Amino acid sequence: MDKQKIIRVARNTIQEEANAIANLVDLVDEDFCKAVDLIYNSKGRVIVTGIGKSAIIAQKIVATFNSTGTPAIFMHAADAIHGDLGNILTDDVVICISKSGNTPEIKVLVPLIKNYKNPIIAITSNKTSFLGTEANCVLNAYVEKEVCPNNLAPTTSTTAQLVVGDALAVTLLDIRGFSSSDFAKYHPGGALGKKLYLRVSDITSQNMKPHVEANADIKKVIIEISENMLGVVAVTENDKIIGIITDGDIRRMLTKNEDFSKLKAADIMSANPRVINNDAMAVDAMEVIEENNISQLLAEDNGKYAGVVHLHNLIKEGII
Incomplete structure (x- = not known):
């Protein structure tokens, strides 16, 4: 196995595709604007269709549209002429993807779509092809x-087709003012969505709420930390946070004191610990934890102790 040849071929592949994509910049013209206008002002959906590898690209473009605020569905060009044309509704815009623009399925499909009077946007490498000349606009x-x-x-x-589809989706996203909160609505189950909607309260509500008073003895502090399994206990006064004790503080206390029977929580706590609002985003809690090199962060709600956010909670939720 010639490793140098493998590296050379891989690099050449990436470079050639990169050059081809860069050349697409100069091919964006008024037809692109027309396509954006057709989709933006449509009261229907975007139907994306293709055959072969173009059909696979069509499915990816549909996924991108749907996740960025443009309702879309995929229709395989071969299936379309065998019953799936029923997917196309009156106000829908159809995007047909074909490198040559002259495949038999496309030649059959395009006139049928035109009979329904739905606008057709072509994504093709051949503007003078059947698809290119029959479409309302050509990308x-x-x-x-x-x-x-x-x-x-x-x-x-196919890489070029995908990039043109991305350009179309992102342009529409920009025009619509599609925000991060909008994005979160379409990605509630993924890590990306969680970064945009998961709040500290969603985590603290699932955790135990370890706390002791300032005059609690060390035994009670140790029991509270152990039973709640968060490696930390909040020291409170009238339900307000005045300090924090971690399992690390306990270990340091044991090495420094031979007799700790008379020590109280107030003697070993860290006063005025870093606190986050219970209504804050979980990703903000992650930033505080990372910036301060800590594993736990106390949360408060209207000035009162609300619970604990642990680094492991954030890892489990995919925030990191």
Whole structure:
């Protein structure tokens, strides 16, 4: 196995595709604006269709549209002419993806869509193809050649199609003023969504709430830390946080004092600990923990002790 050859081929593949994508910049024209206008002002959805590898790209573009505020569905070009045309509703806009623009399925499908009077946006490498001339507007995804040594396997062309789809989705996102909170609504189960909607209260409500009074003896402090399994206990007075004791503080106390029977929580606590509001975002709690190199953070609600956020909670939720 020639490792140098492997590295050379891989680098060449990436470089050639990068060059092809860079060339797309100069191909963005008024038709792109027209396509954006058609979708933005449509009362319906975006139907994205294609055949072969273009169909796979179409599915990815649909996923990107849906996650960024543009309702879309995928329709396979072959299935469309065998019953799936029923997916297309009156106000829908159709995006057809085809490198050549002359595949048999596309030649059959396009006239049928036009009969429904739905606008067609083409993403193709061939503006003069059947698809290119029949579409309402053409997004030029021209590539000089595939990076495949035989210039056969769809590689550079499908990458170009995907990039054009991304450009369309991001442009629509920008025009709509699609915000991070909007994004969170469509990604509630993923780590990205959790960073945008998960609050400290969502974590503290699931944890125990260890606390002792300032005059509590050390035995009670140790029991409270051990039973609640968070490695920390808040020291409170009238339900307000006045200090914190961690399991590390307990270990340091044991090494410094032969007799600790008379010590109280107030004697070993760290006064005025860092605290976060219970209504704050969990990602903000993560920033405080990282900046201060700590593992636990106390939370308060309206000035009263609300609970504990542990580093492990944030890891479990995928915030890190």
